[in-house]
Amino acid sequence: MNLLSFNRPTTARPWPNKKPSHRSPFLVLSFLFFFFLFFFLLYYSFTPPSPFLDSLKTPFPSPPECASRVPFPGEKFLWYAPHSGFSNQLSEFKNAILMAGILNRTLIVPPILDHHAVALGSCPKFRVLDPDKIRISVWEHVVELIRSGRYFSMADIIDISSLISSSFVRAIDFRVFAFHWCNLNIDATCVNKLDMPSTFLHSLKQCGSLLSGLDGSVEKCLYAVNKDCRTTVWTYKNGNEDEALDSFQPDDQLKKKKKTSYVRKRCDVYKNLGPGSEAESATLLAFGSLFTAPYKGSELYIDIHETPRDQRIQNLMQKIEFLPFVPEIINAGKKFAHETIRAPFLCAQLRLLDGQFKNHRKSTFLGLKQKLESFHQSPHPIHIYIMTDLPESNWTGSYLEDLAGDSNRFKLFSLKEKDELVRETAKRLVDASHGLSFGFIPKTRDGGGKINKYCHPPMLPDVLLYIEETVCSCASLGFVGTPGSTIAESIELMRKHEVCSSQTEL
Numbered sequence: 001m002n003l004l005s006f007n008r009p010t011t012a013r014p015w016p017n018k019k020p021s022h023r024s025p026f027l028v029l030s031f032l033f034f035f036f037l038f039f040f041l042l043y044y045s046f047t048p049p050s051p052f053l054d055s056l057k058t059p060f061p062s063p064p065e066c067a068s069r070v071p072f073p074g075e076k077f078l079w080y081a082p083h084s085g086f087s088n089q090l091s092e093f094k095n096a097i098l099m100a101g102i103l104n105r106t107l108i109v110p111p112i113l114d115h116h117a118v119a120l121g122s123c124p125k126f127r128v129l130d131p132d133k134i135r136i137s138v139w140e141h142v143v144e145l146i147r148s149g150r151y152f153s154m155a156d157i158i159d160i161s162s163l164i165s166s167s168f169v170r171a172i173d174f175r176v177f178a179f180h181w182c183n184l185n186i187d188a189t190c191v192n193k194l195d196m197p198s199t200f201l202h203s204l205k206q207c208g209s210l211l212s213g214l215d216g217s218v219e220k221c222l223y224a225v226n227k228d229c230r231t232t233v234w235t236y237k238n239g240n241e242d243e244a245l246d247s248f249q250p251d252d253q254l255k256k257k258k259k260t261s262y263v264r265k266r267c268d269v270y271k272n273l274g275p276g277s278e279a280e281s282a283t284l285l286a287f288g289s290l291f292t293a294p295y296k297g298s299e300l301y302i303d304i305h306e307t308p309r310d311q312r313i314q315n316l317m318q319k320i321e322f323l324p325f326v327p328e329i330i331n332a333g334k335k336f337a338h339e340t341i342r343a344p345f346l347c348a349q350l351r352l353l354d355g356q357f358k359n360h361r362k363s364t365f366l367g368l369k370q371k372l373e374s375f376h377q378s379p380h381p382i383h384i385y386i387m388t389d390l391p392e393s394n395w396t397g398s399y400l401e402d403l404a405g406d407s408n409r410f411k412l413f414s415l416k417e418k419d420e421l422v423r424e425t426a427k428r429l430v431d432a433s434h435g436l437s438f439g440f441i442p443k444t445r446d447g448g449g450k451i452n453k454y455c456h457p458p459m460l461p462d463v464l465l466y467i468e469e470t471v472c473s474c475a476s477l478g479f480v481g482t483p484g485s486t487i488a489e490s491i492e493l494m495r496k497h498e499v500c501s502s503q504t505e506l
C-alpha cells in the first residue's frame with residue numbers, strides 16, 4: 001500500500017475551502033441544483049425512510065469557527081494515529097489514555113484498524129512516517145472502514161467502562177467527534193450503512209487533511225504534535241530532566257548512512273503540551289503514533305512508568321496496565337473452555353506465518369514439544385487448545401500433524417471464524433456497540449442508547465483473536481506461546497490477571 005497517496009490540498013488555507021471558480025455562477029448553481037435533485041431522488045427511491053435522510057442537509061462542509069466544530073463547546077480533545085496489528089493498537093490506546101489523563105483532555109477513541117493497513121516504520125532506525133503523514137493515512141483508512149461497513153471501535157472490544165465511570169478519563173467515539181468536526185450532519189450510529197453517498201465520503205476525506213494537521217496547527221483550534229520518536233521521549237514530572245538529552249541517540253554509523261541529524265531530547269509532556277503551553281489553548285491536540293517500547297536502556301517515545309508526584313496519574317497507570325475485553329468476549333472464551341473442552345487443558349499459541357515468525361517455526365514447535373514431554377504419562381489424552389495462523393489444511397509435515405495423528409495421547413481443539421460461537425459473539429458485539437455507549441452521545445431514536453436497526457453494519461467484526469486469547473487465559477495446564485509475539489504477551493497478562501476466574505456480567 002502506498003501510504004503517501006493522499007491528496008494534499010493545494011491551498012494554504014486552514015479550512016478546506018472550495019477552489020475559486022471562474023465559471024459563471026449560473027452554471028455552477030444549476031449544476032448544484034441538479035446534483036442535489038439527483039441525490040434526493042436516488043435516495044428517496046431506493047431507501048426506506050431512515051434517520052439517515054434528514055441527516056444529509058449539508059453535504060459540503062462550510063468553514064465555521066472551531067468552537068462550532070466540537071460536540072461539546074469548551075471541552076478539549078486528543079487524538080492520535082494508531083498503527084499495525086491489534087496488540088500494537090491496544091498498547092497505543094493505553095498510552096493515549098495516559099496522555100489524555102495527564103493533559104486532562106477527552107480521548108477520541110479510534111476504530112480498530114486492519115492489520116498492517118497503517119505502518120509506522122522503525123524507530124530505532126530513525127526511519128518513521130512523519131506524524132502528519134501517519135495521521136492522514138489513519139484517517140484515510142478510517143474512511144475506508146466506514147465505506148466498506150467495517151467500522152468497529154476499540155471500545156467495542158476493550159472494556160473501558162470502569163475507567164469512564166470512575167472519571168479517570170473522558171472519552172468520545174471517533175465518529176461522533178469527526179462528524180461534528182467535519183460539519184457532517186449525520187447520525188454517527190449509522191455510519192456502517194453501505195450506501196453512504198460518495199459526496200459524504202468525499203467531504204470526510206477532505207476534512208481529514210485539516211484534522212491531521214497537514215496544513216499545520218490552527219490557532220486555538222488544532223495543535224498538531226510533530227515531535228516523534230526521532231526527536232523526543234516524553235516524560236512526566238520526573239525531576240528536572242526537561243530538555244535533557246536521552247541516553248539513546250543515533251550513532252555515528254547511522255548518522256552517516258542515513259544522513260540523519262536527529263537529537264533525542266527528553267521532554268515533559270505536561271510542560272510542553274499542558275497548561276501555559278501553546279498547545280493547551282487548542283481545542284484539539286493531535287499526536288502522531290503513540291508507539292513506544294524499551295530500547296537500549298531507554299524508551300523509544302514515552303518513558304512514563306511511575307509518577308509518585310501525581311497520585312491520580314499513578315492510579316490511572318495501575319488501572320490501564322491491564323484492560324480487559326468486553327464481557328461478551330470473555331464469556332464466549334469461558335464458554336468454549338467450560339462447555340466444549342470440558343477438562344483441564346494446555347494452550348499452544350503458535351504464530352507460524354506472519355512476518356519474522358516464518359523463520360522460527362522450529363523453535364516455536366520446540367517450546368511446545370518440551371512442554372508436552374514434561375507431562376507424566378497418563379491413560380487420558382492431554383487436551384490442547386491450538387491457536388495458530390497455520391490453516392489446518394497446511395498442517396501436513398509439521399509437528400501439528402504428529403499431534404493431530406496421535407489421538408491416544410492428545411486431544412486437540414481449535415476455533416474458526418465461521419464457528420457458531422464466534423459468529424454469535426460478533427453479533428452480540430454489534431448489538432451492544434459499547435463504543436457508542438459513553439460520552440456526548442445523543443440518545444438514539446429508540447431511547448435505549450441502542451444502535452438503530454436501520455444501521456446494523458453489514459459486516460460482523462472479526463472477533464476470533466480475542467476469543468482465542470480468552471480461551472488461552474483459561475488453560476489450567478499451562479500456556480506455551482510464540483517467543484516475541486505480542487499475542488503471547490497479552491495472553492500472559494490475561495492469565496496474570498486471572499481473567500478466566502473473574503466474574504463478568506452482561
Ligand SMILES: *[C@@H]1O[C@H](CO)[C@@H](O)[C@H](O)[C@H]1NC(C)=O
Nearest residue numbers: 074075076103104105106170
Ligand atoms: C479537567 O477538565 C474538566 C473539563 O474540562 C474540568 O472540569 C476539570 O476541572 C479539569 N481538571 C483538572 C485537574 O484540571
Ligand SMILES: *[C@@H]1O[C@H](CO)[C@@H](O)[C@H](O)[C@H]1NC(C)=O
Nearest residue numbers: 352353389390391393394395
Ligand atoms: C497451504 O496449502 C495450500 C494447498 O495445499 C498451498 O497452496 C498454500 O501455499 C499453503 N500455504 C502455506 C502458508 O503453507
